[in-house]
Structure formats: structure tokens, C-alpha cells
Amino acid sequence: MAKNTLISENKQTDIWNQNLSIPIPTLDIVIFTVYRGELCVVLLKNENNEYTLPGWIIAAGYSLEQNFDNILERKTGITGVYKEQLYTFWEVNRDKRGHTLSIAYYALVWVDKFLSAVDFTKVEIVKYDNLGEKQIWNKVTKVGFDHAEIISYANQRLKWKLEYTNVAKDMLWKSFRLSQLQEVYEIVLWKKLDKRNFQKKLMKLGIVQETGKLDKTTNRPAKLYEFVDEELKVYEVL
Amino acid sequence: MAKNTLISENKQTDIWNQNLSIPIPTLDIVIFTVYRGELCVVLLKNENNEYTLPGWIIAAGYSLEQNFDNILERKTGITGVYKEQLYTFWEVNRDKRGHTLSIAYYALVWVDKFLSAVDFTKVEIVKYDNLGEKQIWNKVTKVGFDHAEIISYANQRLKWKLEYTNVAKDMLWKSFRLSQLQEVYEIVLWKKLDKRNFQKKLMKLGIVQETGKLDKTTNRPAKLYEFVDEELKVYEVL
DNA sequence: GCAAAAGTGTTTGGTCTACACCCATGA
DNA sequence: TCATGGGTGTAGACCAAACACTTTTGC
Numbered sequence: 184m185a186k187n188t189l190i191s192e193n194k195q196t197d198i199w200n201q202n203l204s205i206p207i208p209t210l211d212i213v214i215f216t217v218y219r220g221e222l223c224v225v226l227l228k229n230e231n232n233e234y235t236l237p238g239w240i241i242a243a244g245y246s247l248e249q250n251f252d253n254i255l256e257r258k259t260g261i262t263g264v265y266k267e268q269l270y271t272f273w274e275v276n277r278d279k280r281g282h283t284l285s286i287a288y289y290a291l292v293w294v295d296k297f298l299s300a301v302d303f304t305k306v307e308i309v310k311y312d313n314l315g316e317k318q319i320w321n322k323v324t325k326v327g328f329d330h331a332e333i334i335s336y337a338n339q340r341l342k343w344k345l346e347y348t349n350v351a352k353d354m355l356w357k358s359f360r361l362s363q364l365q366e367v368y369e370i371v372l373w374k375k376l377d378k379r380n381f382q383k384k385l386m387k388l389g390i391v392q393e394t395g396k397l398d399k400t401t402n403r404p405a406k407l408y409e410f411v412d413e414e415l416k417v418y419e420v421l
Numbered sequence: 422m423a424k425n426t427l428i429s430e431n432k433q434t435d436i437w438n439q440n441l442s443i444p445i446p447t448l449d450i451v452i453f454t455v456y457r458g459e460l461c462v463v464l465l466k467n468e469n470n471e472y473t474l475p476g477w478i479i480a481a482g483y484s485l486e487q488n489f490d491n492i493l494e495r496k497t498g499i500t501g502v503y504k505e506q507l508y509t510f511w512e513v514n515r516d517k518r519g520h521t522l523s524i525a526y527y528a529l530v531w532v533d534k535f536l537s538a539v540d541f542t543k544v545e546i547v548k549y550d551n552l553g554e555k556q557i558w559n560k561v562t563k564v565g566f567d568h569a570e571i572i573s574y575a576n577q578r579l580k581w582k583l584e585y586t587n588v589a590k591d592m593l594w595k596s597f598r599l600s601q602l603q604e605v606y607e608i609v610l611w612k613k614l615d616k617r618n619f620q621k622k623l624m625k626l627g628i629v630q631e632t633g634k635l636d637k638t639t640n641r642p643a644k645l646y647e648f649v650d651e652e653l654k655v656y657e658v659l
Numbered sequence: 660g661c662a663a664a665a666g667t668g669t670t671t672g673g674t675c676t677a678c679a680c681c682c683a684t685g686a
Numbered sequence: 687t688c689a690t691g692g693g694t695g696t697a698g699a700c701c702a703a704a705c706a707c708t709t710t711t712g713c
Contacts, residue, residue, distance in 0.1 A: 206481045208446050208522055243444045243520040247511040271509045271524050273485040282481040284446055284524075286509050362691075379694070380676065387674090402690045403683045600664075617667070618703065625701090640663050641710045666709070674701080682693070 206273070206282040210250055211238035211330070213269070213289040213337040214259065215311075215371075216297045217354055222311040222370050224334060225259060225301070234309065235320040236330050238285065251288060260302035264290040265353035265415070267344075269337055272329075289337035291353040311338065345371055348417050349390050352410040358394050360405040361385070388418040444511070444520040448488055449476035449568070451507070451527040451575035452497065453549075453609075454535045455592055460549040460608050462572055463497060463539070472547065473558040474568050476523065489526060498540035502528040503591035503653070505582075507575055510567075527575035529591040549576065583609055586655050587628050590648040596632050598643040599623070626656040 213236060214225035226234040237258035241250050247268075256262050269287040301308075309317060311334075319331040344350040345368060354367050365381050385391050392411050397404040451474060452463035464472040475496035479488050485506075494500050507525040539546075547555060549572075557569040582588040583606060592605050603619050623629050630649050635642040 203441075204481055205445060206479060207443060241444060241522070243442055268509065271506065284479070286522075360692085377677075378692090379678090382693095384675090399684090401692090402685050403692050405692060598665085615704075616665090617705090620666095622702090637711090639665090640712050641665050643665060660713105662713085663711090664709100665711100667707090669705090671704085672702090674699105676697100676699080678696090680694090682691100684690090684692100686687105686689085 206284040208241045208284050208286060209238050210241050210247070210254055211236040211285045211287050211333060212251070212255055212258075212266075213287065213334050214255075214261070214264070214292060215289065215337070215341060216292045216294050216308070217367055217370050218294050218297075218308060220366075220370060222338075222373075223308045224311055224314065225261075225297075225306050226309050227258065227306055229320060231318075233318045233320045234307070234330070236287075236333065237306070241286070247286070255290065259306050261290075261292060261297060261300045263296075264292045265350065266290045267340070269333070269340060272333060285333070287333045287337070289341065291341070291350065293354050293356070295356075342372055348415060349410050349412055350415060352413075352415075358396065358407040358409045360398055361391075361408055362405065364391070364408070390418060444522040446479045446522050446524060447476050448479050448485070448492055449474040449523045449525050449571060450489070450493055450496075450504075451525065451572050452493075452499065452502070452530060453527065453575070453579060454530045454532050454546070455605055455608050456532050456535075456546060458604075458608065460576075460611075461546045462549055462552065463499075463535075463544050464547050465496065465544055467558065469556075471556045471558045472545070472568070474525075474571065475544070479524070485524070493528065497544050499528075499530060499535060499538045502530045502534075503588065504528045505578070507571070507578060510571060523571070525571045525575070527579065529579070529588065531592050531594070533594075580610055586653060587648050587650055588653060590651075590653075596634065596645040596647045598636055599629075599646055600643065602629070602646070628656060 216223055216225065225237070227237055229235050237254065239254045239258070241247075242253075245253070251266060252262065255264070266288050267290075269289055272285045272287055314331065314334065319334070320329065341350075351364060351367055355364060361382055362378075364385075365376055365378065368381070369376055389411055391408045394407045394409050396407045398407050454461055454463070463475070465475055467473050475492065477492045477496070479485075480491075483491070489504060490500065493502070504526050505528075507527055510523045510525055552569065552572065557572070558567065579588075589602060589605055593602065599620055600616075602623075603614055603616065606619070607614055627649055629646045632645045632647050634645045636645050
């Protein structure tokens with residue numbers, strides 16, 4: 184805990200009362216994970232039973248990375264995830280406490296890691312497809328728009344990344360069967376894929392390679408694969 | 422002038438002295454135009470002869486749009502351009518005056534409009550390919566990196582947009598010959614294109630259409646074309 | 660008549676999609 | 687022996703790239 188509480192919440196709450204001439208920069212995080220066969224988002228619930236994205240005021244003197252890690256850990260308990268900046272949102276009336284500016288990130292976390300790290304007293308996990316039924320936070324209309332818009336935007340970006348990068352590595356074990364990888368793709372892209380075409384595409388792009396090992400936990404053993412690159416890599420389609 | 426000086430510079434300069442616990446949000450603009458057959462960027466020069474992007478502190482109480490328009494007009498004289506948010510950059514030591522956070526935009530402006538609106542006492546126009554020779558602003562190393570990085574990122578985004586959208590409409594007259602459009606593409610993408618393949622792609626995507634008029638200003642008259650959509654549109658490749 | 664730019668089709672290779680049957684193993 | 691999921695190939699449609707000659711006009 185200690186290492187990541189450099190940035191105190193208290194030091195910052197008085198910011199709201201200063202009537203500044205600049206907007207207050209905040210950082211909001213859309214956390215995705217594949218849980219029980221569905222794409223899910225990790226959300227907080229506020230005093231009005233509205234769902235909100237984990238987020239907080241950005242502290243000067245620390246990098247965006249540090250701010251991100253700190254906010255994520257403080258709000259959810261999770262550490263060390265894949266993250267990517269999405270977009271910076273702005274609305275004069277975005278927050279009734281003052282003018283804010285939200286730098287939105289999305290994060291991907293492998294479900295096992297998520298479950299062992301997350302603090303369920305703080306967060307809820309909500310199926311992406313059920314978001315429509317929830318009250319997502321928006322101060323103006325009190326109807327889902329603002330944070331919901333950010334989540335939807337994050338989902339689009341995630342889909343794009345799946346098609347052209349090895350970002351799926353952050354949602355699986357080190358080694359896996361192709362059918363498990365395909366399942367992740369089908370859940371996120373929200374469509375069925377053809378097994379053979381899927382495998383051909385992976386091989387052509389060179390995203391995964393055989394490990395030489397077999398997974399014997401089902402009837403017929405399956406080859407285990409791993410990602411070729413440890414780091415995020417964009418594979419050109421050409 | 423009046424309409425766009427809602428936001429005063431003076432009201433904001435004292436921000437630097439308040440030792441805030443939050444970073445100061447600024448907005449920086451990469452302005453592209455095609456000038457004399459080359460892709461160019463509009464820059465300011467600071468007291469140390471370093472080039473900087475037009476930018477300023479973001480004012481609370483105004484939308485990002487309003488802030489953008491105001492900064493662009495105050496710093497360069499230009500109004501009403503195509504704009505798109507790029508990325509939000511952050512570095513603790515980005516600016517020696519304090520911790521800042523830069524929301525970067527890029528803008529496209531048709532050269533004729535640019536020349537009639539721009540205030541050349543404030544800005545310089547620099548060829549994109551010559552940027553390497555210039556000192557681009559960066560407070561830490563005093564060598565081109567920070568703003569240069571933003572410009573390079575903007576250029577990548579612009580190239581992508583040209584391939585998949587009708588964004589080129591913001592760099593040409595209402596009607597034009599296909600060869601003129603192709604020239605813009607070649608300049609921005611920095612490569613030669615095949616005339617027939619280029620035209621086939623435009624027609625297949627349905628980006629442009631014939632106006633029925635001819636341009637007779639060169640030896641052999643050429644058909645004049647126009648963009649099908651007034652608004653920015655992403656054309657799916659399928 | 661010549662210089663300058665416009666106009667115009669075809670071929671080829673590659674990539675994407677759709678599609679169905681047999682195999683290895685554990686129970 | 688049967689149920690489960692693993693493994694494998696081909697044909698057709700579509701798209702992208704390469705490529706060169708003729709036409710219209712002004713001078």
C-alpha cells in the first residue's frame with residue numbers, strides 16, 4: 184500500500200474550493216476484463232447508486248504513469264495492468280463541483296490477476312452488455328451519457344487493438360490453446376469467428392507461436408501457444 | 422477580434438505563481454497546410470529562437486472548442502479550421518515554469534484561407550521536412566524533442582486520416598481536378614501515387630463526385646470534382 | 660506540330676471468406 | 687463406443703498494384 188500512497192487524497196480535495204481560472208484535470212479509467220465468458224467493466228458506485236469510472240484528480244509532480252497507478256490501486260486495489268490513453272474529455276458542466284477535464288485511459292487485466300488483486304468492497308464488476316440497464320454517472324442529465332460514452336469509446340479502441348496488435352496477451356495466461364485465444368476474441372469483438380481463418384490470420388501476422396508443449400486437461404490434448412512478442416506490437420496488415 | 426478575446430491572457434498568468442497541487446492544463450496546436458507544394462507547419466518563435474507550437478493555458482468556464490478557437494486566433498490570426506484532438510502529453514519537467522499537461526490538437530487549413538487570415542508578424546511557416554534542422558522547443562534538453570514529438574505524431578494521424586476519410590476537403594477549394602487532389606495526397610503521404618489506382622479508390626469509396634463543370638485553365642480541360650460529403654466522414658474499407 | 664496534362668483497362672497476385680470432415684483422448 | 691474438442695485444406699470473390707498509350711487543347 185505504502186508505495187502507492189505518495190499522492191494523498193486529502194491534499195487535493197481543497198482544490199474544489201479555490202475557484203481557479205483553470206479546469207481541474209482528472210484521470211478516469213475504464214478497466215476491462217473477460218470474466219465468466221463475458222466482457223466486463225470495473226466500476227464504482229456513488230452515493231446516488233450511479234456507476235462511475237474509477238478516477239481522481241491528477242497530482243502535479245508525478246508522472247501520468249504514477250498518477251494512473253496510484254489512482255488504480257487506491258480505487259480498486261489492482262496494479263500492473265496494460266493501459267492506454269484514450270481521449271481527453273471536457274464539458275463545462277461535467278462535474279457539479281467545478282470545471283473538470285477528464286483524461287480517460289483504458290486498462291486490460293487478465294481475470295485471474297484481477298480477482299486476486301481487486302478489492303470488491305470498493306468496486307463492482309458489470310457485464311459490458313448490461314451497461315445499458317445501469318445508471319451511469321452524468322451530472323447534467325442524470326442519465327447515462329458521460330461516463331457511458333467514455334466506456335463505449337474505450338470498447339471501440341479495444342476492438343481495433345485486438346485486430347491489429349497482440350494486446351490480447353494481457354487477457355490470458357502465458358501459454359494457452361488457440362481455442363482459448365479465439366474465445367477472448369469472440370467475446371470482445373462480439374461475434375463468432377471461423378476457427379481455421381482465425382488461426383491462419385494469427386500465423387500470417389506472426390502474433391503467436393507454438394511452445395512445443397501440450398495441454399492435456401481435456402479429452403484430446405491441444406498444442407499450447409504463446410505470444411511471440413512480450414511487448415505490445417502493432418502488426419502491419421500490408 | 423472582440424468576439425474571441427473572451428479569455429484574457431492576463432487573468433491566467435498568475436496561475437504559475439500559485440504553487441498548485443494540480444498540473445496546469447494547456448492546449449497546443451499543430452497547424453498543417455500545403456504551401457508551395459510542400460507540407461508545412463505553422464510555428465511561433467520564442468525569445469531563444471526556438472520554435473514552439475501555438476498554445477496557451479486552458480481557461481475554465483469555456484469549452485475546449487472555445488479555448489481552441491481563442492488560442493488559435495490570438496496566436497496566429499487564423500479562424501475556422503478543421504481540428505482534431507491528438508493526445509494529451511505530460512511531463513513533470515515539460516515546462517520550467519511549472520508542471521503542465523498539454524492537450525495537443527492538430528488543425529488543417531487550406532493555404533488560401535491561411536494566407537489571408539494569418540498574422541505573419543506572429544508566426545512562421547516551416548516546411549515539415551525542414552523541421553529537423555530547427556530548434557524545436559523543449560525545456561529540459563533544449564534540443565528538439567517535446568514539441569517535435571507532438572508534430573510527428575500529428576503527421577502520422579494526418580496520413581491515416583487521408584487514407585480513410587475525406588479530410589482532404591479542408592486543404593482544397595470546393596471544386597478541383599483529381600490531379601490537384603492527388604498532389605495533396607502525394608505531398609502529405611510523401612510518396613508517388615498511381616493516377617488510375619488513385620482515382621479508382623476515390624470512386625470506390627465514394628469520396629468525390631463530378632460537378633459536371635470543366636476547368637479550362639490548362640491546355641487540355643479537366644473535369645472538376647467535389648467532395649460528396651460536407652462533413653468529415655470515415656469511409657469503411659470493408 | 661509539339662508540349663502539357665487528361666483520360667482510360669487489363670492482368671496478376673494476394674488476401675478474405677465460406678465451408679466439413681476426420682482424429683485423439685478420457686470417461 | 688461415444689462425447690468432446692482438436693486439427694486440417696480448398697475454391698471463389700474481391701481488392702490492390704503494376705503498367706502505357708491515346709486524346710485534347712494552347713501555343
